[in-house]
Amino acid sequence: xxxxxxxxxxxxxxxxxxxxxxxxxxxxxxxxxxxxxxxxxxxxxxxxxxxxxxxxxxxxxxxxxxxxxxxxxxxxxxxxxxxxxxxxxxxxxxxxxxxxxxxxxxxxxxxxxxxxxxxxxxxxxxxxxxxxxxxxxxxxxxxxxxxxxxxxxxxxxxxxxxxxxxxxxxxxxxxxxxxxxxxxxxxxxxxxxxxxxxxxxxxxx
Amino acid sequence: xxxxxxxxxxxxxxxxxxxxxxxxxxxxxxxxxxxxxxxxxxxxxxxxxxxxxxxxxxxxxxxxxxxxxxxxxxxxxxxxxxxxxxxxxxxxxxxxxxxxxxxxxxxxxxxxxxxxxxxxxxxxxxxxxxxxxxxxxxxxxxxxxxxxxxxxxxxxxxxxxxxxxxxxxxxxxxxxxxxxxxxxxxxxxxxxxxxxxxxxxxx
Numbered sequence: 001x002x003x004x005x006x007x008x009x010x011x012x013x014x015x016x017x018x019x020x021x022x023x024x025x026x027x028x029x030x031x032x033x034x035x036x037x038x039x040x041x042x043x044x045x046x047x048x049x050x051x052x053x054x055x056x057x058x059x060x061x062x063x064x065x066x067x068x069x070x071x072x073x074x075x076x077x078x079x080x081x082x083x084x085x086x087x088x089x090x091x092x093x094x095x096x097x098x099x100x101x102x103x104x105x106x107x108x109x110x111x112x113x114x115x116x117x118x119x120x121x122x123x124x125x126x127x128x129x130x131x132x133x134x135x136x137x138x139x140x141x142x143x144x145x146x147x148x149x150x151x152x153x154x155x156x157x158x159x160x161x162x163x164x165x166x167x168x169x170x171x172x173x174x175x176x177x178x179x180x181x182x183x184x185x186x187x188x189x190x191x192x193x194x195x196x197x198x199x200x201x202x203x204x205x
Numbered sequence: 206x207x208x209x210x211x212x213x214x215x216x217x218x219x220x221x222x223x224x225x226x227x228x229x230x231x232x233x234x235x236x237x238x239x240x241x242x243x244x245x246x247x248x249x250x251x252x253x254x255x256x257x258x259x260x261x262x263x264x265x266x267x268x269x270x271x272x273x274x275x276x277x278x279x280x281x282x283x284x285x286x287x288x289x290x291x292x293x294x295x296x297x298x299x300x301x302x303x304x305x306x307x308x309x310x311x312x313x314x315x316x317x318x319x320x321x322x323x324x325x326x327x328x329x330x331x332x333x334x335x336x337x338x339x340x341x342x343x344x345x346x347x348x349x350x351x352x353x354x355x356x357x358x359x360x361x362x363x364x365x366x367x368x369x370x371x372x373x374x375x376x377x378x379x380x381x382x383x384x385x386x387x388x389x390x391x392x393x394x395x396x397x398x399x400x401x402x403x404x405x406x407x408x
Binding site: 003005006007014017018021027029030032156158166 | 267268269270271273274277278281284285288289290291293294352353354355356357358359
């Protein structure tokens with residue numbers, strides 16, 4: 001009898017622990033948990049000084065611009081997942097311009113590599129034929145601010161041992177009020193765009 | 206071995222698994238994290254449990270008939286730390302890291318206190334359950350083309366998956382070999398019939 005009670009207690013605490021780590025038996029990976037949390041809570045992203053072509057605060061920029069921003073994190077030396085993201089953003093840019101939607105949605109690529117300076121970003125931007133009105137490239141000069149920004153977006157960057165980085169790649173939807181409202185997988189750019197447009201029509205511009 | 210030696214062994218293993226620099230090295234790789242650090246902590250827990258005086262063992266036995274509660278705890282702890290998000294959190298959050306060390310030590314202790322009382326039938330049930338669970342997780346780790354842990358690279362995940370499958374095969378095999386060596390499989394009825402009332406007698 002005592003053993004049965006003990007077993008029941010163990011099962012109950014086990015269930016609590018499993019439920020906690022899997023957000024109520026819905027996810028098993030941190031990436032899925034991050035997307036679920038964002039969809040449910042839309043966290044506010046901390047402000048950071050961006051240093052792209054010109055220096056400016058992320059929050060001011062978002063508020064002044066008023067467009068929904070689709071954000072990705074990259075580094076310019078990246079050969080793998082960032083190129084996929086780059087291609088995807090390139091197609092998004094084309095799509096936005098073709099449908100005349102560039103006044104509602106824009107694209108921002110933020111580099112997390114300290115080695116990426118303004119020149120590297122500019123070279124990368126011209127390589128992917130970025131139209132500065134639609135697609136901007138940014139970096140964060142202050143390492144601590146970058147850290148906070150990556151944490152808020154849930155980006156984990158791991159050095160790959162060959163001078164590069166491995167990082168979780170996704171398309172982040174950022175509202176003009178600085179809230180992260182959605183995360184979509186690489187390859188789901190159209191879904192990200194559609195939901196961004198739905199959002200942009202509701203939000204006053 | 207005498208209890209003080211077990212205590213020393215446990216402390217050594219625990220220190221090996223958790224000393225700051227060693228811990229970082231062990232946790233930097235998914236396979237080392239799961240296949241080296243976890244077993245170190247489990248064996249440390251078992252060694253600590255070996256030092257418990259008979260009085261405490263008797264008290265534990267009253268809530269652990271046939272080792273059921275202890276082995277159940279082991280299975281749940283083992284399953285929990287195979288969840289990719291749990292691994293990620295252990296890397297990022299100190300409370301989760303402490304919980305990890307504590308639960309793995311507890312699982313090792315529970316294993317030590319439960320294994321003999323369990324008897325062969327419960328032992329086989331436990332090993333079987335643990336092995337298929339571990340093998341499935343190991344296969345999933347290898348099968349996924351995406352990274353499950355944000356903290357680890359894909360090739361580490363594949364190696365960790367292979368290691369889990371190897372463990373899931375090796376431990377039951379070793380267990381069966383041990384049973385065979387003890388003559389249990391040859392039909393030594395004294396052990397097989399324990400906890401198995403309808404066990405047929407073999408000539």
